[in-house]
Amino acid sequence: MKRRMITGLMLMTALFTGISLTAFAEPQSKLPLIKSKAAEETAESRADRAETDEDTDGGADRDAGADTAAEDVCRNTVFTTSARMQEMMGTSDSSWSVLYLPEVERSYWNFCADGEWDRRELPMNLVSNAYRNLEMFLDNGYLLDYQELADYAADYLERKGEADTYYQILTDCLKNPYLLNKPQADVTDYTYNGRDYSAVFDPDYYYETNPELQTSIGFNPPELLRHFVEKGIMEGRRGNAEVDMDAYIAYTDGEIFLAMAGVQPPGPVPCVTKYSYSRANYYGKLLGHYEYPDMTEEHTVIPEEENAADW
Numbered sequence: 551m552k553r554r555m556i557t558g559l560m561l562m563t564a565l566f567t568g569i570s571l572t573a574f575a576e577p578q579s580k581l582p583l584i585k586s587k588a589a590e591e592t593a594e595s596r597a598d599r600a601e602t603d604e605d606t607d608g609g610a611d612r613d614a615g616a617d618t619a620a621e622d623v624c625r626n627t628v629f630t631t632s633a634r635m636q637e638m639m640g641t642s643d644s645s646w647s648v649l650y651l652p653e654v655e656r657s658y659w660n661f662c663a664d665g666e667w668d669r670r671e672l673p674m675n676l677v678s679n680a681y682r683n684l685e686m687f688l689d690n691g692y693l694l695d696y697q698e699l700a701d702y703a704a705d706y707l708e709r710k711g712e713a714d715t716y717y718q719i720l721t722d723c724l725k726n727p728y729l730l731n732k733p734q735a736d737v738t739d740y741t742y743n744g745r746d747y748s749a750v751f752d753p754d755y756y757y758e759t760n761p762e763l764q765t766s767i768g769f770n771p772p773e774l775l776r777h778f779v780e781k782g783i784m785e786g787r788r789g790n791a792e793v794d795m796d797a798y799i800a801y802t803d804g805e806i807f808l809a810m811a812g813v814q815p816p817g818p819v820p821c822v823t824k825y826s827y828s829r830a831n832y833y834g835k836l837l838g839h840y841e842y843p844d845m846t847e848e849h850t851v852i853p854e855e856e857n858a859a860d861w
Contacts, residue, residue: 640818649821653825657683686840689728689826718842742775742776751789783833802825802835
């Protein structure tokens with residue numbers, strides 16, 4: 551049902567074309583549900599496809615495809631700097647407004663200490679304070695080393711003595727594809743480090759619409775999904791026939807536009823009515839990667855080593 555609802559949202563492509571943003575005032579009434587056709591091919595026909603790849607040397611290149619997928623991932627590199635903020639505000643001082651930031655960056659800047667706005671590496675003090683948004687920041691392209699986060703999570707667990715919600719979020723973020731120096735992900739036909747991408751990815755469609763991958767990877771669904779998550783998303787590749795991410799991006803940004811329509815920014819340039827500069831953020835939002843509906847407890851900062859015995 552969740553998958554059908556997600557794919558149903560994409561039908562707004564036709565509705566969006568040529569229609570003003572006021573069409574988003576009642577979006578749910580304009581988005582009928584459809585059934586996704588991803589993964590309908592039988593195992594037998596997939597086996598036939600794989601055998602065909604072997605016969606055409608596509609399968610012989612699968613090991614090389616795995617090596618290709620292990621290269622550096624594609625990340626967002628477009629950020630709003632403090633200099634750009636001053637330019638949009640028409641001022642040279644630091645009294646800027648977060649109204650000039652896309653929504654994801656707005657959260658980041660709100661958590662940053664003075665002088666950290668232009669940083670692209672996530673300091674651990676920001677991770678501690680903005681842990682609910684950490685997944686979103688990583689998808690936006692901010693850099694954090696896998697081992698640093700793993701050590702931080704392990705130290706927290708040792709001090710706290712229980713795997714609470716804060717620890718859960720930290721360990722969930724260790725599955726993020728954009729962490730620096732991460733180990734190779736565990737990938738199946740539709741899951742990446744345990745995360746289900748079946749609503750936005752069909753290996754058959756991805757194989758057929760990307761001829762160069764037929765040579766470099768072959769019909770190898772897990773490696774095709776690895777390519778899609780680590781590279782294809784940020785390259786703007788489409789994962790299946792049902793989900794039009796350009797339409798979803800327009801829909802999401804349209805809702806932000808309506809929410810901010812009555813806000814008058816203090817500078818000469820209109821405020822930014824975008825969710826993010828990163829396509830990965832839109833996928834994360836669509837797939838619910840930033841939602842923790844059962845989270846009720848508040849995070850308490852762990853004391854220094856000399857006071858840890860109190861925990």
